Amino acid sequence: TQLLEQSPQFLSIQEGENLTVYCNSSSVFSSLQWYRQEPGEGPVLLVTVVTGGEVKKLKRLTFQFGDARKDSSLHITAAQPGDTGLYLCAGEGDSWGKFQFGAGTQVVVTP
């Protein structure tokens, strides 16, 4: 089993601050996805990274896949209250299309 560890578990910041969430594993993933989930709803896919060292930007969100494809980070610049949610990373391992999810990082952005 490929275990994905996310840190921190919880992050509370003020509007306008920056934050970084980490997703780490000892295993190599063929791809890694980031999702955001709001209470009572299903996770929503934000991005998929495939190549080691890949960096993707989605407005104020920057995603990076580690060179060895074992870890990833999500950086949010100038966070807004709308960024509040549970951020989940999911790694695609041995089986095609089978994803292992991390426990998530709960982000709270206060005005």
Added chain:
Amino acid sequence: DSGVTQTPKHLITATGQRVTLRCSPRSGDLSVYWYQQSLDQGLQFLIQYYNGEERAKGNILERFSAQQFPDLHSELNLSSLELGDSALYFCASSVESNRRYEQFFGPGTRLTVL
């Protein structure tokens, strides 16, 4: 709206009972995944179907079973329910593009076992 539908939205039942959760994938998606999300376990992969055939199995209990029908909708059957089965159950469907599997999640079914 992801395009994935799940019914019912809420389900309250008693221990020992059996329930069926239903999922309709996005139009054109052949893969359906089932996940269980609880406060202490996070999002746990249960099972995946592709075009009617079981493709991958995760942490699915023997009391649980699933199937995908010719019209691609899927059902998750939970039997001999226990208090610990109370959780959110999500279905996701995926589009496979250049070997990338991008999952789209439904709104979930909240199961409460009393």
